[in-house]
Amino acid sequence: MADAAIPVGRRFSGLRYHGGVLGAVALFLVFYGVYNLNHPRGFSQQVLIQNANEVFTIALVAMAQTVPVLMGGLDLSVGAVMTLVNCLASHLVTGSPVQIALGILACLAAGTAFGFLNGCVVVYGRIQAIIATLATGAVAMGLALFLRPKPGGKLDADLSWAMTNALGDFAETYGLFDGGRAAWFQPVAWIPVPLLLLAAVALGVWLPFSRTLTGRTVYAIGSAEGAAYMSGLAIARAKLAAFTLAGFFAAVGGLFLAIQTSSGNADIPQAGAYTLNSIAAVVIGGTSLLGGTGGAVASIVGALVLRAISFNFRIFDIPPLMQPLVEGLVLLAAVSLGALRALRTKNRLELFR
Amino acid sequence: MPKTSNEAFLTLSGIGKRYGGVRALDGVDFACRRGSIHAVLGENGAGKSTLIKIVSGVVQPDEGAMRLDGRTVAFPDPAAANRAGVVCVFQELSLVPDLTVADNILIGDPPRRFGLIDARAQRRRAEELLAAVGCADVDPRLRVRDLPLSRRQMVEIAKALGKTPRLLILDEATSALTAADVERVYGLLARLKAEGVAILYISHRMHEIDALADTLSVFRNGRHIETFAKGERSPERIVELMIGREITAQYPPKPARPRPAPRLEVRELGWGERLKGLSFAVGPGEIVGLGGLDGQGQTEVLLALFGVLKGVSGSVSVDGRPHRPASPAEARDRGLALIPEDRKTEGLMLPMSITDNLVAASLPRISRGPVIDRDRERAAVAEAVRRLRIKIGDPADAVSTLSGGNQQKVVIAKWLMTAPGLILLNDPTRGIDVGTKQEIYRLLRELADAGAAILFYSTDYDELIGCCDRVGVMYDGRIVRELEGTAITEQAIVASALNLEAGHG
Numbered sequence: 001m002a003d004a005a006i007p008v009g010r011r012f013s014g015l016r017y018h019g020g021v022l023g024a025v026a027l028f029l030v031f032y033g034v035y036n037l038n039h040p041r042g043f044s045q046q047v048l049i050q051n052a053n054e055v056f057t058i059a060l061v062a063m064a065q066t067v068p069v070l071m072g073g074l075d076l077s078v079g080a081v082m083t084l085v086n087c088l089a090s091h092l093v094t095g096s097p098v099q100i101a102l103g104i105l106a107c108l109a110a111g112t113a114f115g116f117l118n119g120c121v122v123v124y125g126r127i128q129a130i131i132a133t134l135a136t137g138a139v140a141m142g143l144a145l146f147l148r149p150k151p152g153g154k155l156d157a158d159l160s161w162a163m164t165n166a167l168g169d170f171a172e173t174y175g176l177f178d179g180g181r182a183a184w185f186q187p188v189a190w191i192p193v194p195l196l197l198l199a200a201v202a203l204g205v206w207l208p209f210s211r212t213l214t215g216r217t218v219y220a221i222g223s224a225e226g227a228a229y230m231s232g233l234a235i236a237r238a239k240l241a242a243f244t245l246a247g248f249f250a251a252v253g254g255l256f257l258a259i260q261t262s263s264g265n266a267d268i269p270q271a272g273a274y275t276l277n278s279i280a281a282v283v284i285g286g287t288s289l290l291g292g293t294g295g296a297v298a299s300i301v302g303a304l305v306l307r308a309i310s311f312n313f314r315i316f317d318i319p320p321l322m323q324p325l326v327e328g329l330v331l332l333a334a335v336s337l338g339a340l341r342a343l344r345t346k347n348r349l350e351l352f353r
Numbered sequence: 354m355p356k357t358s359n360e361a362f363l364t365l366s367g368i369g370k371r372y373g374g375v376r377a378l379d380g381v382d383f384a385c386r387r388g389s390i391h392a393v394l395g396e397n398g399a400g401k402s403t404l405i406k407i408v409s410g411v412v413q414p415d416e417g418a419m420r421l422d423g424r425t426v427a428f429p430d431p432a433a434a435n436r437a438g439v440v441c442v443f444q445e446l447s448l449v450p451d452l453t454v455a456d457n458i459l460i461g462d463p464p465r466r467f468g469l470i471d472a473r474a475q476r477r478r479a480e481e482l483l484a485a486v487g488c489a490d491v492d493p494r495l496r497v498r499d500l501p502l503s504r505r506q507m508v509e510i511a512k513a514l515g516k517t518p519r520l521l522i523l524d525e526a527t528s529a530l531t532a533a534d535v536e537r538v539y540g541l542l543a544r545l546k547a548e549g550v551a552i553l554y555i556s557h558r559m560h561e562i563d564a565l566a567d568t569l570s571v572f573r574n575g576r577h578i579e580t581f582a583k584g585e586r587s588p589e590r591i592v593e594l595m596i597g598r599e600i601t602a603q604y605p606p607k608p609a610r611p612r613p614a615p616r617l618e619v620r621e622l623g624w625g626e627r628l629k630g631l632s633f634a635v636g637p638g639e640i641v642g643l644g645g646l647d648g649q650g651q652t653e654v655l656l657a658l659f660g661v662l663k664g665v666s667g668s669v670s671v672d673g674r675p676h677r678p679a680s681p682a683e684a685r686d687r688g689l690a691l692i693p694e695d696r697k698t699e700g701l702m703l704p705m706s707i708t709d710n711l712v713a714a715s716l717p718r719i720s721r722g723p724v725i726d727r728d729r730e731r732a733a734v735a736e737a738v739r740r741l742r743i744k745i746g747d748p749a750d751a752v753s754t755l756s757g758g759n760q761q762k763v764v765i766a767k768w769l770m771t772a773p774g775l776i777l778l779n780d781p782t783r784g785i786d787v788g789t790k791q792e793i794y795r796l797l798r799e800l801a802d803a804g805a806a807i808l809f810y811s812t813d814y815d816e817l818i819g820c821c822d823r824v825g826v827m828y829d830g831r832i833v834r835e836l837e838g839t840a841i842t843e844q845a846i847v848a849s850a851l852n853l854e855a856g857h858g
Contacts, residue, residue, distance in 0.1 A: 211469040222451070223449045227449050229430070
């Protein structure tokens with residue numbers, strides 16, 4: 001047999017570790033580059049700000065989806081939790097600055113608590129994540145409809161303006177750094193606030209979490225739950241934490257959507273689309289649906305790819321009726337890259353495990 | 354009976370454990386000391402694995418008490434055992450394949466700063482531990498998935514070491530190691546012993562036990578038979594203790610007939626590191642056994658012949674024509690049948706009906722074009738149920754409602770329906786009752802008499818002796834000995850399975 005000698009590990013396996021996300025980055029650069037090249041105002045701050053606003057919510061929902069997927073489960077409630085928080089925010093995020101701040105905290109707490117509830121159902125009810133969250137997702141939609149039977153509501157106008165534009169506009173709105181005119185501030189004034197916020201959530205919440213013992217346990221559960229148990233890891237706690245974190249990410253997404261649209265909308269098809277797109281983003285980012293490999297940053301890239309594809313539809317005037325077809329084909333091509341694993345397996349029985 | 358001295362570190366008294374109707378451990382008293390290497394010996398199914406699972410908190414005993422360092426303890430899970438200083442290196446590796454070597458070694462309690470895992474400190478600590486087991490060449494940043502099995506086992510040992518054990522249990526921890534690694538493990542164990550660690554060592558390799566252990570305990574049929582100091586018993590006597598006197602099952606007589614021309618001929622069969630070039634032949638009318646300890650490549654031989662494995666080397670011919678199936682479907686079309694190892698996952702579709710399971714491998718035979726012919730299906734099912742005397746209510750019931758023995762009959766009947774000329778069996782009597790076993794033995798002989806060639810892997814040596822015309826004993830991916838006729842004795846199989854000749858010569 002030609003390849004009987006297995007080398008003592010591959011030195012550059014780090015590349016394979018990140019192979020999925022590198023492919024996604026390349027896909028994004030291609031789609032986004034093509035879009036900007038063909039856009040009349042391509043590569044401008046205006047376009048960047050608009051795109052950043054369009055990307056933020058799906059990126060957060062994709063991050064939310066990533067955490068349960070890393071454990072080998074699916075969370076079908078992420079879109080609904082996002083929508084619930086969106087409707088809640090349309091009631092609470094208004095009034096005096098203190099009221100606004102408390103409203104924001106209440107929104108984040110509500111989504112996080114809903115995620116914790118998901119975790120409890122999965123862990124203590126011993127119900128598979130996919131079916132548990134299908135049910136709790138419907139509950140979340142019900143609550144959202146109760147809060148906002150019809151689209152509407154009002155958010156603080158200053159907040160909406162500040163959060164959905166460049167950093168300079170943010171500073172101007174709130175009178176920071178000489179109204180955004182301080183000299184040192186100019187090099188960063190162009191950055192869209194949503195991008196900054198996205199980076200803050202990824203670096204400030206996800207990365208630390210992935211480096212805690214609980215975060216490590218989440219990966220271990222998805223990779224080999226038996227081995228994780230035998231290694232003495234706290235499995236129930238990690239599952240609770242994973243769903244709770246997913247709820248938090250979904251809440252941030254829902255809150256931003258409310259700020260962006262200055263309203264709440266309990267739109268059932270939209271919530272479903274967010275959930276399904278979050279799964280697509282996770283897979284395009286290179287996170288295995290079987291669990292164990294990948295990460296939330298990769299899913300952000302996956303979300304960027306999804307959005308970059310639809311930006312191109314606008315530029316190239318693809319008829320709306322054709323868009324789902326094209327989107328489906330591109331998605332199929334993107335996820336096929338991950339299926340190459342089957343070619344390496346030498347025991348065909350392992351493909352079925 | 355074992356001597357329990359005051360200085361015993363771990364003491365078990367009256368430990369019993371049942372799995373369903375099977376007694377895995379029965380009133381076991383056992384003790385081991387600090388600063389000593391205590392070997393536990395026994396055949397497959399003697400209760401060794403259950404013993405260490407109880408000590409390390411993986412399963413809970415039904416009865417009896419466990420004392421550690423003078424205090425009564427009960428471990429609800431492996432984490433509790435680890436906290437008490439009881440650490441086990443498991444035979445089925447407990448590594449997480451998608452995490453790095455460093456992540457795995459320190460998985461239970463990694464070095465942290467402000468609650469976050471300190472990757473650099475973790476890597477340093479992992480490097481120290483790897484160096485301590487003599488594996489400084491393994492890069493702690495590699496994913497465990499990318500390591501060969503032998504390295505993984507060393508990582509597993511380094512991981513156990515990182516928990517600073519007071520009682521270290523090694524369960525076949527050297528089964529995949531190279532000779533050089535085994536030497537390193539010996540050195541490490543000697544050092545731990547000098548430091549006062551109590552070590553329980555489970556191994557099938559007599560020469561390892563000879564080299565390492567101070568004290569030996571023999572288990573058989575879930576009972577602790579005897580404990581003695583090394584050198585008190587000869588290897589032959591130890592083998593006798595392991596085998597004991599058992600009531601043998603009834604086997605049909607083996608007809609004497611000249612060796613036929615082979616139906617299956619295997620030359621230099623190889624696959625990765627699991628099969629290292631083995632050759633044998635099976636003729637029509639013959640039952641050929643594969644013996645040896647678990648995991649020496651027997652399952653892989655059967656899977657290779659049945660088209661499950663990719664990258665198989667060597668040559669295989671069936672009825673004189675080359676045989677290289679790319680799938681089980683192709684193997685079936687060449688007249689092969691495989692009764693798989695795990696009937697619950699590979700043998701049956703548990704929620705489906707008895708009928709659906711019985712006809713699963715022969716659907717083309719009972720179909721007209723694309724449509725299953727209900728009459729033919731009914732007739733085939735009735736014939737199978739009659740032939741194997743399967744006890745069923747309604748054939749439309751889920752197969753999961755049957756007893757283990759009847760489930761196994763369904764698996765066998767499913768394959769007999771394809772009228773195979775070469776039947777491969779992977780431990781077909783594991784976990785089924787004696788009555789059904791005997792029916793299976795009789796059936797195998799009938800099939801052989803009717804001209805089938807049968808290749809039969811069993812973990813039960815008694816069964817190999819009773820059923821087989823010839824037995825190939827496997828060790829480490831090779832057939833180390835072929836026994837025929839009256840030369841098939843338990844003594845000979847056990848001796849070959851432990852590779853005693855190699856160990857002492």
